[in-house]
């Protein structure tokens with residue numbers, strides 16, 4: 083659940099004159115030694131060094147960073163050659179090619195027909211991730227076609243769009259109109275890919291609450307309309323839960339933070355805000371903001387307000403308050419701002435639970451539960467409400483998730499009749515924490531537990547909590 087929204091570091095200005103660097107004619111300057119070459123080439127993954135370019139201000143904390151393939155372009159007033167870019171030791175290294183044979187990498191491609199032209203998607207990936215790559219190139223093709231038809235804005239990217247798996251990316255993905263860097267799976271999930279392709283259209287546009295918000299929300303629409311599957315930590319209930327946690331802790335920041343710290347803002351807030359806009363103005367409001375952004379490159383709050391005003395929203399003047407600008411929230415739901423004409427029920431049900439629970443103390447329910455978090459461990463929490471898959475769990479550390487009923491265990495003492503040989507239980511370990519296991523022996527009110535990690539311990543009834551029997555069925559549907 084790490085932050086998936088990143089800075090676009092490089093704005094490319096593509097030049098029309100192609101420049102072909104000669105591999106035997108590397109420009110003079112920095113001459114890396116063998117060790118530096120090994121690092122910068124990722125131990126030979128890249129071969130034939132075309133050029134090194136000293137740009138110390140791009141410095142990074144990593145030993146080496148891969149940045150994918152670039153056509154000839156201008157960057158910081160220099161003409162940068164075509165090639166694969168890595169960054170190490172204050173220099174950009176430009177390589178002619180990936181050594182596919184020796185590096186364990188593979189390349190696949192796919193042609194797709196778009197409104198105005200056909201393009202080729204090309205993906206380079208680690209061979210062991212071939213299934214992921216084949217799925218990725220298919221969903222990216224569908225996603226690009228979706229965005230074209232949804233927004234009406236033709237694909238603005240390159241004829242060959244390159245997708246590039248990288249193991250050195252600190253974030254999950256990054257994209258512009260010529261290529262996408264995507265972290266190896268599971269980090270480089272479908273949702274991340276769908277987020278990134280929105281940046282083919284809006285790379286470099288401002289403010290980030292709009293360019294990233296659109297990437298968030300349009301990717302959500304693609305996932306929903308194609309029933310693409312999420313990985314665990316990607317789910318919107320987790321993202322929204324994170325934001326409510328920050329609201330409780332009073333760490334909430336407006337999306338338009340003046341210091342451009344968008345990455346520090348809980349992304350659930352961005353998702354909810356765009357859902358509210360959709361519920362009020364539907365697809366046409368989203369498209370309107372999208373097309374204004376890509377044509378004008380920079381939208382002021384005043385411009386955004388003028389777009390809101392076209393949609394018969396009762397309180398469109400207040401739609402920025404608390405969300406985008408500092409101050410109180412005028413409302414938490416789309417219905418606080420006007421008539422909901424395009425409901426998103428799956429978001430509404432979550433939001434209603436969170437808002438009712440977190441923001442109205444009288445609704446607090448004190449039945450404690452143990453619930454399984456995505457790390458497969460069980461933690462104490464309470465149940466503020468229901469959600470599509472089961473119950474919303476608010477954990478003691480403030481994390482929230484929508485959890486299947488079979489992964490929730492009431493924190494109540496079981497009756498001695500209910501605990502049998504073979505019962506699945508959570509049992510207290512020596513450190514005072516509870517772990518899952520199976521009752522393997524019952525003798526004189528002592529229960530021997532065979533924990534799932536194969537440790538054994540004898541405990542009393544008071545140290546047991548029964549796991550519902552349907553836990554084993556998890557994952558079937």
Ligand SMILES: [Zn+2]
Pocket residue numbers: 086087088277278281294297
């Ligand atoms: Zn983004």
